[in-house]
Amino acid sequence: MTGVAEPVLDIRNLRVTFTGGAKPVNAVDGVDLSIERGEVVALLGESGSGKSVTLRSILRLHPAKRTRMEGAIHVAGTNVMALEGGALTDFRGKGASMIFQEPMLALDPVYTLGEQIIEAILRHENISTSEARRRALDWFERVRIPSPERRLDTYPHEMSGGMRQRAMIALALACNPKLLLADEPTTALDATVQVQILLLLRDLQRELGLSMLFVTHDIGVAVEVADRIAVMYAGRIVEIGSVRDVIRSPRHPYTLGLLSTRPHGGRLSGNRLPTIPGSPPDLANLPPGCAFAMRCALAADACRIAAPEAVEVGPGHQARCVRTAETARPAGAPAGVSA
């Protein structure tokens, strides 16, 4: 069933609508994404862009009663949309597992870290408790927790933020998942600790050949870990390409805007920052065309009529924009965003 060239993750035309409120909210609106074995893709976007909803869809974590999910998700050949009951529970942790943003909320406060990891291993594998503990210890060493033997018997609240996130990574990897999902794993951490966790994730990824989907709002973080970046806006991937292509020659006006509004290296001190006017659209009232059109300096009539198709702007580099001819720029020229 599992072919050699088969992607680890394959998402086709994913639509997620939350129907619990007064009006349905179109959180994800036609996402296509695939990840090859050993590849790291960063899903970059602001709050409400649908990046975390996409991620959680892969584990089917949305409440079934209030969520309409359409499209196809395959993880290493498993049809995730068709999983029910025990098969879904088997899949979570073994097929794909997740590192959450806030380990204090994701970990159970009344069990020790060791107990939680051992429980996860025993749920998926038919081995003895002592064997599971040995494996948990091994993971604690791999995520470089000092004095791991002692730390296995501590409770989450007894550890610092950085150590808790390391334990969370150990828990996520304990059952050797085929796909690792990370939801802003360093956002809650201090700068000096964030670098340590990013380096750890990168080392583990290389060592174990992990396939990873990494959600972040921070371009700097995406650049550190990813092979490819997918930029999301209002439930759609508006641009995708290699890290270099997306950072150095962004082609969607939204990506261009995001990259230029960031103060970096003191180059703009004292002047006004370039900005993207307005704010993201209401997901319950999306405009018919391109969702970015109302904030875009390049918007034309065509943008407001129909959602633009993905345009191939370079090898493996696509942007969903009808004005990509205008966003191409000679190397070194400043991004064309209004000041």
Place this chain on the structure above:
Amino acid sequence: MTALLEVRGLVKNFPVNTGVFGRPKSFVSAVDHLDFDLHEGETLGLVGESGCGKSTTARLLMHLVAPTAGTIRFEGRTVGTSELPLKAFRRQVQMVFQDSYASLNPRLTVAESVAFGPLVHGVSRDEAAARANSLLERVGLDPARFAGRFTHELSGGQRQRVNIARALALQPRVLILDEAVSALDKSVEAQVLNLLLDLKEEFHLTYLFISHDLEVVRFMAARVLVMYLGRVAELGATEALYTGSRHPYTTALLGSLLSMDPDHRAESAPIAGDPPNPIDPPAGCRFHTRCSFAEPVCSSRVPVLTPLGSAHSVACHMSEPGSGHGCAPQRAA
């Protein structure tokens, strides 16, 4: 430049683990002997990691929590005494908080929120309403559309604009911005930062800009104060500090900035571990447990804030003449 706000020997210990009869067994040393000046018309950046005492400092300045020790003087008058009662002081110094939602009353409309302060301070109802409308206009919220709305009907960026308008309603001279843009999306953050720059010019404001985001502080502030576990590590003009930091902690903090360059990814972490627990902080220099230059003197004696020039000072034994550290300059004969 004259010091508008002078902070001397500010200390705050929070009791924890209260024992029998309510006697605290230990303390969180949140702020420990903090001295600094805020000059008229400047933007002073305050940076540091979580638990370093940035927010406690902001709350102490506003007297939202009472200091354990220390004095705050505004234009030479001691705050909280008969020289300058709190109510008069708070008219001059206002604060914008990080959580734009929690800091607004959900039962007041936007215009009522902004007019509330002036009303309390004795401005007439008409005058307060007029002031609220003109300030909403000024922060980019059309009063005709926004004045009657409630906070839950606004986006995060709009709410933070309301908070800024409210802070300005008493016509203060100093704004304390405590992570005021940290919860905003990047595209909205840039708009609010620009607004803050414009308002500063227009109303001749002085800012204390508190943030964990070093890039944003570099953009906003002319001087930067780096805190570590409740103490000043380094203080200096922004560019001097960013390009020539002298405290190993500042250097590590700056070294943790991500390059945004796919060809220059981080290769090693500048320092290991997390900041220590502020309950029973390390003796001597509080950074010595994570510092790669630490020598015996660092764990036994607290470093003094040593001037390195006209506008740069550092609290590190390596820069303190005759401190006993191998790298310290010799004391002048």
